[in-house]
Amino acid sequence: MSSDNELMKCACDLATENIQRGGGPFGCIITDSDRNVISTGCNRVTVENDPTLHAEMVAIKNACKIRNDFQLSDCRLYTSCEPCPMCLSAIYWARIPLVFYGNTKKDAKNIDFDDSFIYDEIKKPTEERKIQMKNIEWEYAKESFIKWKQCENRIDY
């Protein structure tokens, strides 16, 4: 069991080491509620050619694999930098209740990782976003949702 500061130091060390491994300067550690380490993760976007592989995402995927569960509601997440909206949303989906971060999104912007741009975009109404989003609304799309509600074996989450 380590202190919050020690765990944050480890997440920051992962971030620094990751630069030598070709990844971005971001590291993450997930522990249980007693601060026992479950998993770690580093940013592997450019190395693996996968824009979803931020440090937090990798740590969440690894922790869920180890736990054999898609929720981590008793866990703590330590990340070297404030989560971007993708990672923050994944933290909500994983039901992690407590997050510690080192650098802020302002710090990230200063080295050209502009998470704040996406935070700004998400707040906008769909039609004002830089991404063009078109709703093709018809009854056909509803079919899958109707079938879902009728499915007796479904796993709600």
Place this chain on the structure above:
Amino acid sequence: MSSDNELMKCACDLATENIQRGGGPFGCIITDSDRNVISTGCNRVTVENDPTLHAEMVAIKNACKIRNDFQLSDCRLYTSCEPCPMCLSAIYWARIPLVFYGNTKKDAKNIDFDDSFIYDEIKKPTEERKIQMKNIEWEYAKESFIKWKQCENRIDY
């Protein structure tokens, strides 16, 4: 080459078929700008025990693998349901400029997939969110960012 409506119908069919495969009712297709299909994806959260495996995330991962690139700036994304904030952020990170969706987040909420809850949370200041977020601010966290700026081999994105 298919029409936008045909591609959306395929995404919806993937969503419906995915229920039988144990996943949630969500499907996604990514094409190039001429509407040639590059990849598909379905929600595999509960099947793979991975809360990040929404349909759009899987389709983005697959398209990037096929393209051997972490950006898809010439692509179109067709999803059976309006993207949640995690997927929308991943779409921004992947630089996809055009998104078509069928069901809305309101439709999703009606079958208990509450993306709108996360949209509401992201808009709040850190200290007002349901997730407790603590900033451990110290010089140590800055180290990785300083080393990143000094790294000559870095791949900016």
